[in-house]
Amino acid sequence: MAKEAAGAGTTPKPLHELSRRGLARKLQVGKVSTGTLRYLSNTLVGKGFDWLLPVVFSKSTDPLWPDPGASIEKRIETEVYGESVRATQSMIIHKLVACSTAFGKFFVLSPNVRIEKRERGATGWHSYEFTQLDFEVRDGRFEHIKSLVEELIVGLIGELKSERREELTSLGRYGRLTAPKAPFRTFDTATLRARYGEAWEAALPKSISEPVWVTNIPREFYDFEDPSTGKWDNYDLFVPSYGEILSGARREWEYERIRAKMERDGVRKENYALLLKLAKEGRLRPSAGAGMGVERLVSWIVGAKHIGEVQPFPKVPGTVYDL
Ligand code: ASP
Numbered sequence: 001m002a003k004e005a006a007g008a009g010t011t012p013k014p015l016h017e018l019s020r021r022g023l024a025r026k027l028q029v030g031k032v033s034t035g036t037l038r039y040l041s042n043t044l045v046g047k048g049f050d051w052l053l054p055v056v057f058s059k060s061t062d063p064l065w066p067d068p069g070a071s072i073e074k075r076i077e078t079e080v081y082g083e084s085v086r087a088t089q090s091m092i093i094h095k096l097v098a099c100s101t102a103f104g105k106f107f108v109l110s111p112n113v114r115i116e117k118r119e120r121g122a123t124g125w126h127s128y129e130f131t132q133l134d135f136e137v138r139d140g141r142f143e144h145i146k147s148l149v150e151e152l153i154v155g156l157i158g159e160l161k162s163e164r165r166e167e168l169t170s171l172g173r174y175g176r177l178t179a180p181k182a183p184f185r186t187f188d189t190a191t192l193r194a195r196y197g198e199a200w201e202a203a204l205p206k207s208i209s210e211p212v213w214v215t216n217i218p219r220e221f222y223d224f225e226d227p228s229t230g231k232w233d234n235y236d237l238f239v240p241s242y243g244e245i246l247s248g249a250r251r252e253w254e255y256e257r258i259r260a261k262m263e264r265d266g267v268r269k270e271n272y273a274l275l276l277k278l279a280k281e282g283r284l285r286p287s288a289g290a291g292m293g294v295e296r297l298v299s300w301i302v303g304a305k306h307i308g309e310v311q312p313f314p315k316v317p318g319t320v321y322d323l
């Protein structure tokens with residue numbers, strides 16, 4: 001829906017160009033967003049997760065490659081103190097290192113800079129700066145992450161329907177939004193390809209009325225690929241009418257496998273020197289985790305036509321705003 005609902009004339013306006021009605025709506029969305037962040041962070045802290053702060057520039061960041069869904073026009077690389085650094089595309093490398101060393105389970109609300117191709121401005125579902133609720137659990141497996149995420153989503157919708165009833169009602173969402181029932185169904189990409197063909201990602205959200213999991217998605221080296229079956233032990237969460245709001249995986253941690261996958265994929269090993277060194281020394285530990293797109297989650301909850309509507313300062317691909 002996001003895809004068709006957006007389009008010419010609907011590109012979100014910046015704050016100073018909104019009508020009084022537009023500003024009131026922005027504030028209502030902001031209240032739902034605040035309730036969302038409070039619920040998710042409180043729940044995770046209550047479960048013993050540590051709350052880490054994000055970083056912006058590092059030598060290593062997520063390659064976002066190979067990922068058939070990625071469409072990056074430009075990667076931000078710059079130089080500080082004579083060394084080249086990259087703007088965070090995701091904190092996956094930091095997560096692997098933090099989880100293998102000091103922090104057994106943690107989350108971080110991390111700004112991700114992904115300069116998407118400009119045509120993605122029209123999808124209503126992409127933004128070139130967004131915030132990811134990124135978390136990782138040492139020795140975790142899909143079943144742990146699955147039940148954690150389901151508990152978070154079901155609890156969140158219940159909480160917002162009681163705590164943000166007024167805002168959801170005036171946004172026209174109160175009646176339509178119902179807390180989903182766990183466990184959510186899980187589909188293998190092989191099944192989805194057989195059913196919908198290569199365009200399964202666009203078809204799936206239109207054919208579901210509850211969130212569903214998708215597993216076995218070929219992509220970056222850090223997601224675990226089972227050598228005996230060739231299947232990927234990773235998972236995305238899709239919500240009805242919209243699409244993917246969370247991606248995650250059980251991780252690779254063994255040096256030889258990470259090295260071979262980087263070579264196979266043409267990923268520049270020199271950009272991952274520390275990760276490779278730790279892996280070689282046997283210092284990476286098995287883990288699993290995921291990253292949830294906060295603005296996508298809120299877009300679904302409030303029924304936004306364009307993801308930029310839920311950002312105080314929209315970052316729509318192809319458009320550079322003053323702020
Ligand atoms: N942060 C990762 C990403 O953006 C998600 C994950 O934990 O795998 O792809």
Ligand code: MG
Binds near residue numbers: 220247
């Ligand atoms: Mg990823």
